Amino acid sequence: MKWIPGLLLALGLSFTAQAEKFTIAAASDLRYALDEILEGYKAEHPDQRVEVIYGSSGKMTTQIINGAPYDVFFSADIAFPEKLKEEGLTATEPEVYAIGRIVLWSKTQDASRLTLADLTRDDIKRIAIAQPAHAPYGARAQEAMTATGVWDQVQDKLVFGENIAHTAQMVASEAADVGIIALSLARFPDLASHGHYLIDDRLHQPLTQGYVVTKRAEHNEAARGFARYMATEPAHVIMERYGFLLPASQP
Structure with missing residues (x-):
């Protein structure tokens, strides 16, 4: 049956495309900085499809707990990623990305x-x-x-x-x-x-901002790759330009 290899190839391409797509839930203070960072990231990874949803960290935490399809969560308060970890909904440890x-x-x-x-x-x-x-x-x-x-x-x-x-x-x-x-x-x-x-x-208490890769994206290498990209020099330059303090630059 000659159609089987073609079908398997099509399925393989479908799985690959799915693996190259991820959705970011991000605190609204990141709206302009993250948009710029994504421009550089997409230029380096043109095969990946990225969707970003901006909102309040508390509401997005509730959405993730209720099953929202977010793969990476950038919160304005690391307490929310820590809450998701307690709920067993993270694939990585909560990490600070900015103040x-x-x-x-x-x-x-x-x-x-x-x-x-x-x-x-x-x-x-x-x-x-x-x-x-x-x-x-x-x-x-x-x-x-x-x-x-x-x-x-x-x-x-x-x-x-x-x-x-x-x-x-x-x-x-x-x-x-x-x-x-x-x-x-x-x-x-x-x-x-x-x-x-x-x-x-x-x-006031510090605005210690943290992120996690969610449990949903445990095997999504594209999502994990973008999380790592946020720690690169190009991303840091943009974050600092928008006034964020980076973990290494904290007094």
């Missing part, structure tokens, strides 16, 4: 001249932060405002983004007067034309 920072940013004011204490001013009527319940950047914003004594005073001004990219969009569209967003987003060229104020990282 994030938070900033004050505004489209309508010179945020470089603002501090957290200024958030109580009467002319600042809406303050955007990511939802602290499931977005690490929102939780750190709450911690910083609490540490400086303004959290209770600004409750009626707060508006919440689903994730940190949504929060930045709210401020950029002037739905909020000022926001506490990721430094990595404030450094994106479209936002970098407006100044920002770097919030003292002693005011």
Whole structure:
């Protein structure tokens, strides 16, 4: 039966194509940096198909627990990959890939001249932060405002983004007067034309960002290969340009 070798070849090609495809779930603070990193990666691996889903780390953790088809998970807080490990849903150990920072940013004011204490001013009527319940950047914003004594005073001004990219969009569209967003987003060229104020990282717990390859991708060499690529010099150069501290560069 001459069709059998052809069928086996077709099946083999199908399995190969499947192995060369993977899906990344990534925290929204990575949106611009990771897009750039993937440009370089895809140029080196044109045979691989990569899909990226951006969102809040907490929500994506819940999605993975509920069976979402994500192969690599880049979280804004390593606690979420550690939770997945406890659930038996990881193929690798949780690893730190970066430390994030938070900033004050505004489209309508010179945020470089603002501090957290200024958030109580009467002319600042809406303050955007990511939802602290499931977005690490929102939780750190709450911690910083609490540490400086303004959290209770600004409750009626707060508006919440689903994730940190949504929060930045709210401020950029002037739905909020000022926001506490990721430094990595404030450094994106479209936002970098407006100044920002770097919030003292002693005011909040560190944004220790971690990743894992999920159990689903245990035998997906393409997914594992991209996870390793994030530790290369080209990826590190881009991450540092967007304001991330790398594990080797931590003080």
